[in-house]
Amino acid sequence: MDLVRPSLVQAAQMVLVLLVAPGLTGLVRKLKARLLGRQGPSIIQPYRDLWRLFRKSPVLAENASWLFRIVPYLVFAFIWLATALVPTFGLGLPFGPWADLIAITAMIGTARFFLALSALDAGTSFGGIGASREVMIASLAEPAMLLVVFTLALVAGSTELSAITAFLLSPSAGLRVSMALALAALLLIALAENSRLPIDNPATHLELTMVHEAMILEYSGRHLALLEWAASLKLLLYFSLIGTIFVPWGLAKPGASLTAYLAGGSFYLLKMGTGAIALAVFETGLAKMRLFRIPDFLGAALMLGLLATLLRFVSGSL
Amino acid sequence: MTLLIALGCSAALLLISVASVLGRRVLGRSTLVYAATLAVSLLSLACGIEALLASSSGSPTLSLPLGIPWFRTHFRLDALSSLFLAIVSWGGASSSLFALGYGRHESSPERILPFFPLFLAGMIWVVLADDAYVFLFGWEIMSLASWALVVSHHREEENIRAGHLYLTMAAMGAFTLLLAFGLLANAGGGYLFSSIRASALSPRLAGAVLLLTTIGAGSKAGLFPLHAWLPLAHPAAPSHVSALMSGVMTKVAIYGFVRIVFDLLGPPSWEGSLPLLFLGGVTAVLGVLYALMQHDLKRLLAYHTVENIGIIFIGLGLALAFSANRIPWAAALSLTAALFHTLNHSLFKSLLFLGSGSVLEATGEREMDKLGGLIHRMPGTAVAFLLGSVAISGLPPLNGFASEWLTFQAILVSPNLPQWALKFLIVAVGALLALSAALAAACFVKAFGVSFLGRPRTAAAAEARETDRWSLSALFANACLCLLAGLFPGQVVNALGPVVQQLAGQALPRQSLPFWEPMIPIAQNRSSYDAFLLFVLIAFAGLTIAGLVRAIGFRPIRRSPAWDCGYPDPSPATQYTSPSLAQPIRRVYATSLFGAREAVESSPPGDPRPARISVRMRDPAWEGLYLPVARLVSFLADKLNPMQFLTIRRYLLLVFLLLVFLLLLLSLWI
Numbered sequence: 009m010d011l012v013r014p015s016l017v018q019a020a021q022m023v024l025v026l027l028v029a030p031g032l033t034g035l036v037r038k039l040k041a042r043l044l045g046r047q048g049p050s051i052i053q054p055y056r057d058l059w060r061l062f063r064k065s066p067v068l069a070e071n072a073s074w075l076f077r078i079v080p081y082l083v084f085a086f087i088w089l090a091t092a093l094v095p096t097f098g099l100g101l102p103f104g105p106w107a108d109l110i111a112i113t114a115m116i117g118t119a120r121f122f123l124a125l126s127a128l129d130a131g132t133s134f135g136g137i138g139a140s141r142e143v144m145i146a147s148l149a150e151p152a153m154l155l156v157v158f159t160l161a162l163v164a165g166s167t168e169l170s171a172i173t174a175f176l177l178s179p180s181a182g183l184r185v186s187m188a189l190a191l192a193a194l195l196l197i198a199l200a201e202n203s204r205l206p207i208d209n210p211a212t213h214l215e216l217t218m219v220h221e222a223m224i225l226e227y228s229g230r231h232l233a234l235l236e237w238a239a240s241l242k243l244l245l246y247f248s249l250i251g252t253i254f255v256p257w258g259l260a261k262p263g264a265s266l267t268a269y270l271a272g273g274s275f276y277l278l279k280m281g282t283g284a285i286a287l288a289v290f291e292t293g294l295a296k297m298r299l300f301r302i303p304d305f306l307g308a309a310l311m312l313g314l315l316a317t318l319l320r321f322v323s324g325s326l
Numbered sequence: 327m328t329l330l331i332a333l334g335c336s337a338a339l340l341l342i343s344v345a346s347v348l349g350r351r352v353l354g355r356s357t358l359v360y361a362a363t364l365a366v367s368l369l370s371l372a373c374g375i376e377a378l379l380a381s382s383s384g385s386p387t388l389s390l391p392l393g394i395p396w397f398r399t400h401f402r403l404d405a406l407s408s409l410f411l412a413i414v415s416w417g418g419a420s421s422s423l424f425a426l427g428y429g430r431h432e433s434s435p436e437r438i439l440p441f442f443p444l445f446l447a448g449m450i451w452v453v454l455a456d457d458a459y460v461f462l463f464g465w466e467i468m469s470l471a472s473w474a475l476v477v478s479h480h481r482e483e484e485n486i487r488a489g490h491l492y493l494t495m496a497a498m499g500a501f502t503l504l505l506a507f508g509l510l511a512n513a514g515g516g517y518l519f520s521s522i523r524a525s526a527l528s529p530r531l532a533g534a535v536l537l538l539t540t541i542g543a544g545s546k547a548g549l550f551p552l553h554a555w556l557p558l559a560h561p562a563a564p565s566h567v568s569a570l571m572s573g574v575m576t577k578v579a580i581y582g583f584v585r586i587v588f589d590l591l592g593p594p595s596w597e598g599s600l601p602l603l604f605l606g607g608v609t610a611v612l613g614v615l616y617a618l619m620q621h622d623l624k625r626l627l628a629y630h631t632v633e634n635i636g637i638i639f640i641g642l643g644l645a646l647a648f649s650a651n652r653i654p655w656a657a658a659l660s661l662t663a664a665l666f667h668t669l670n671h672s673l674f675k676s677l678l679f680l681g682s683g684s685v686l687e688a689t690g691e692r693e694m695d696k697l698g699g700l701i702h703r704m705p706g707t708a709v710a711f712l713l714g715s716v717a718i719s720g721l722p723p724l725n726g727f728a729s730e731w732l733t734f735q736a737i738l739v740s741p742n743l744p745q746w747a748l749k750f751l752i753v754a755v756g757a758l759l760a761l762s763a764a765l766a767a768a769c770f771v772k773a774f775g776v777s778f779l780g781r782p783r784t785a786a787a788a789e790a791r792e793t794d795r796w797s798l799s800a801l802f803a804n805a806c807l808c809l810l811a812g813l814f815p816g817q818v819v820n821a822l823g824p825v826v827q828q829l830a831g832q833a834l835p836r837q838s839l840p841f842w843e844p845m846i847p848i849a850q851n852r853s854s855y856d857a858f859l860l861f862v863l864i865a866f867a868g869l870t871i872a873g874l875v876r877a878i879g880f881r882p883i884r885r886s887p888a889w890d891c892g893y894p895d896p897s898p899a900t901q902y903t904s905p906s907l908a909q910p911i912r913r914v915y916a917t918s919l920f921g922a923r924e925a926v927e928s929s930p931p932g933d934p935r936p937a938r939i940s941v942r943m944r945d946p947a948w949e950g951l952y953l954p955v956a957r958l959v960s961f962l963a964d965k966l967n968p969m970q971f972l973t974i975r976r977y978l979l980l981v982f983l984l985l986v987f988l989l990l991l992l993s994l995w996i
Contacts, residue, residue, distance in 0.1 A: 065881030131780035136902020
């Protein structure tokens, strides 16, 4: 069995997601600024920010423990790995069998668990606000996500992401109501999980409304850089997930030629670009929700997921 | 031979119990008792593991001329028994190890030392029993010894109340189990497990046995709504006993349930799985929601036991549904998931209760809102508690996730079931399981974050001292097992194989041996999970990025006051507390379920009094089940009160009438 090529593909993907992620965030910011009639910072601004932050010395709150210092690395590692498990430009990743979609969801959960803990570590009230809101949102988003996973697993007969994608690429896939419901649910979840509007505003430091920013308020220097990078990786993860599952075309088959991989890669970038445009347009048209409206928003995702799963349970074809 | 040694262990525990009473004046007897218990538990742990490994070569039985005259007592060590023997023994060993350090601080050891080994011995008898007498005898010893331990600190009002409720519920549970065994034995006329197994019950009687067992074993395990005693009784006991009660005794209850329903009852009907699945799902979510509303660390942990029992019962319900429909491979999957979670829960719940014991000992506080910052003062306890929190929250790469993952896989094969009712219910149960997993993570962010992180809220927390080496080694022993079971779930699945084979007639495919091979419960292209390689890769990713950061230019860290948006307040009261952290979740979930109402009482302008926020909540189980029963009992008691003033003639008349009534009933029945 040829092991070299899949490993190369996997390594390429791990590096690719690292490089693309800040650019995606920059692109969304730029597009939003243009839609609002502003010039906006350059697309490569996030890279500059990361570079700048990495070279600054971090300032730690007096009370912060060792946990506060290792959490950025933990969060980054978990999110990076989860992102690397989602096929971007090619199928047949060697890491694929190590973690299925349930495990990927849970890995994101682990990252969030540690981030919420670190928010409490400095002993400030803002950290508490962020952590408490984050776990509330997660308590709704995570079950909804698992229901989406259930639907996909029941459609494809597998929780393995590569197997799901391969099934959806096969002619027997067809169009299904349950898949449409799952997509709608996944879109809502992606907004919530990535602290986007209307759940959270990634652009502000407005104390009363922020969630994610409140959690990382005490971070600085390289720690902050890692967390910002992890946040953009997470956005890329959800984009890739939606792209791989619902727009599975253009992915290179295992053992394909180099040109096929290059084509897959450019198609992937195209998908991400389209996603960024959609997100920017969507976010520009919305205002932030009140915190206690979020359960309604995510409740809708939960119900859509439940409905999709139920459809799969009772009918083989829907 | 193994069985004999295991029985010898239980006899030795009995001796330790007696010796602790006789040797009241011996110096350092706490240490002696716990060291002896530790040694005996380790020996019986070895027996359990040995028997589990050798279970393919038959299960030894033994009958001793003990107990009721003309009858003998029967013991047997099959795969199921040996698994639970190992779980009980390990729990006993780690609690004893903890108590070696903890016991020195105990104010009234004479109330604990005799009952601790007795409690363990009772649990060992339950799992080794091969007839209904031994089973129920062990069950009662377990209940009574643990009751004595719950009320050991009897000067606290709350403990007495907890003990009272516990005793009532234990009596009720034992009573229903007695009835269940009565029905089981009636068919063949034998109380031996082998003769019960040989006889078949009519479907109606089998349903009744299932119901009675669910009540009896479920109330001991903490199934909603029979859980009400658990969050009172488990925290009331000394911490190493709490660990045994929550981590191990609830597992013995699961054992009783599995033994009766999957082994003795014979072929099940699918309808029986409906209440199990429903109760399991409801228990899981309500358990964790109750836990989220707690601010007492040990009570929060006790409610988490309720949640995990729910998860285990979901697995058991699925297994029942699958085996009733003759899908043995799926039944094997669900049973493996349930047993794996049982094992996991015994590990991390012991760990967490022991950890809370360390905290309690160091600070004298169980209220999370009077703790804080313990990660600085008790670093070892904090690391172990953190590992336990990750494990119980069902997060990879620890063991809680592995068993929840298996449960999800079992749910995902249930469209194979032919019954529509089951299909609908299982979707809902799957959603409830997902919800409980997410809420558990939220709850442990709260538990660990409020108690161990942040700034100390009281002087007691600020001056806490790390616990002793014995207690720490007990914590870390459990934490290591959590990590190992999490990283190598395939090996645990293999070890559970004989048990599942015995109960479902089929085991999961043997997981391939190099420990880095992924766990594949059904088929390669269906699902697989490899915690070990994920863990390695995460470590690799973390180190890579740390290396990169170093390469870019490593600047030393500076310390300064917390920024806090420019308004740092030195008072630790500005930190989030446990109720404030749970407030958004309380608003989302508890408003309708628990009828939670918040009332803000703010003083008029100019009045310097602080504003107060208060929360009122109802307990649906308490109001829906217990209060009506209590009201009924007290109503009847009032009505029957005059009867204690009757003359002897009237009493005889009543006895006569009752006799007539019973004979009439009997004649109608036959």
